[in-house]
Amino acid sequence: MPFDYLACPRCGEKVKAYRNPVPTVDIIIETDGGIVLIERKNEPLGWALPGGFVDYGETLEAAAVREAREETSLEVTNLRLLGCYSDPSRDPRQHTISVVFVATASGLPAAADDAANAVVFPLATLPERLCFDHRRILDDYLKNASPVTSR
Template sequence: MPFDFLACPACGAQVKQYKNPLPTVDVIVELPEGIVLIERKNEPFGWAIPGGFVDYGESLEHAAVREIQEEISVQLEEKDLRLLGCYSDPARDKRSHNISTVYVAKASGTPKAGDDAAAFAIFPIDALPEPLCFDHARILSDYRSKKKAGTI
């Protein structure tokens, strides 16, 4: 069922509470040595593409730039983001139904772990760590394929 019921605070009548998916963004940050992944400090534990939830009133692009700054302290510009795709499998995150818009962006500078990241590391695309959280193995497989095809 896509909704639960709440009690109206004024009259006590049952009111539908809709459960909508939550929008998130992830960014595959490219450095000359490889891509940046974070080791999550909160559950689910493992390696992940840096990203997070979109705030109310925020564009996807702004959220992507903000999340990268918060998680790995790298500056990106919205104009530098390239869309990889959208991932919406309801089972992609055990915590809730999240829909992720995934971007790719080249960056320079030295990342450092922040926010939800216990650590970060730079990996060549053909030597990724395990375990990868969420559906990030699928996303990175799509990235690898599009990179080899020259379409991203």
């Protein structure tokens, strides 16, 4: 693995610059009639779960609540962990590790921040193509969906 090098700010000596995956969160928001997906405003374009990068000093749970609010204008509750996704190719921009949560919300989503659109999709009519690895995430979710969320 090739390493990049930085200069030590004190002495100028070359030091290894380690590259680490970037933490992100994604949220499956259950609402009356289905789940909320956003249409992305930025590359890669397409339908996706609401989510984004975890800010420094922020918990994963707080990031999930914040990203849900920022992209869908919904306040989520009943946050629970679905799983973690770490395939280095899951995001074409960089290596990310996503912690995926399931949450509930009521009301109609309104797109904001990085979302061009926010729509409630019935589980039976989810878009076939989704950004990143969100199809795999939703397949995992659907395997474990309760009868209440399977409408």
